[in-house]
Amino acid sequence: MSLPSDPIDPVLADALFRPVRAGNAFEETMERMLQAIRLGVVPPGGRLPPERELSARLGVSRVTLREALRALQESGHIESRRGRYGGAFVQLPSSDPLPPPGDVEDTLTLRYALETGAAEVAASRSLTPQVRRHLRSCLADTATSGISDYRRTDSRLHLAIAEATATPSLTAAVADVRTRLNALLAAIPVIPANLTHSNEQHKAIIDAILDGDAVAARVGMAEHLAGTAALLRGFLA
Template identity: 35%
Template structure:
């Protein structure tokens, strides 16, 4: 991955249109953006990627020409990810993923490891420090994640809320900030998890076990589940690179 430092913009210092194109194609390959899903508004996406809006617009135009996205006009418009890449699109995707992930792969692997260690610590601490208010927030968040099912947007937002609830239960703002920073570091600068239905099916029982362990004040079980659970995004990134070489 372009394993940028947490506080640096993802395309630095080569903030070229092609670099942004590569980042977005890789995000599609990783399933940060699912087929049929609308991309964030240009202002938000430019801020996430650390680039200017003109650079982002030029990158989106290139993605449209190459068949990765389509733009719809009007009040309900936006830029939408297309599904079913053709042969030419697959070749372009392979090249973009390689350019984005390979140069700093060893640093990215260290970031994967660090993230799982930190998230295990957060879960352990949450199990030790949680309050009745934390417990209620965790129960509500887990129920919402169950209802989200296979919907990408709903699953992402409820997943984020559940993990925010775990972080809050640890009662340490520095750990909360570090959790968010590490997610961006391992996931192309984006602060949400990739989504596929298979990932949701894998995550749901882990979420249930994690919440149960925190509520039961079982610190070591909570840590073990979190350490396993936070391999999902790592596995999704690894799979994108593996598909290039297969």
């Protein structure tokens, strides 16, 4: 087992522990940390850099970093130890075989193409009062659902956006890719900090659709999908 004092490869550390984008800071922090663990930049038994150093390298607040470290501890990827020689130590959790990377990327790329387009088209249409009420209802259900029910209400909201395009073939395609996505999501933990962020993004997307702002709807959906993609790549790729 590697000792806590083992040095970290500086080239790989610079490549992975680099500043993340502001839009999905938590999710991208998770992705970078998981990549560092999976690639052995910090080996099993090795200690992660101190919080102050990591937050500076990643360009995120200590609060965001601590949320990511807490999620990694709960998922079994790190162990937190107290005391003079304490810190966050890497451990590899036992898990089921990962899906082929090609499956992950194929699903994420297809989802991006379909759902950004659906949001843009929905915002471009003149929506009926019934459709507008349905979008608001799905948004409220997702925002108030518990962890155990979140992915069901999240799926329903994304399908409601597709339905708002009044294009049955697009709705069917979004339903198909969502089925594939949910199979991937089932392989990673549900992270409360990510759900809070997702709810904020959902509101921005629905507001843009209801306001008829097609550009904002597409950009908002792209940002939202990038957050989920970062988590899936971090855990599964």
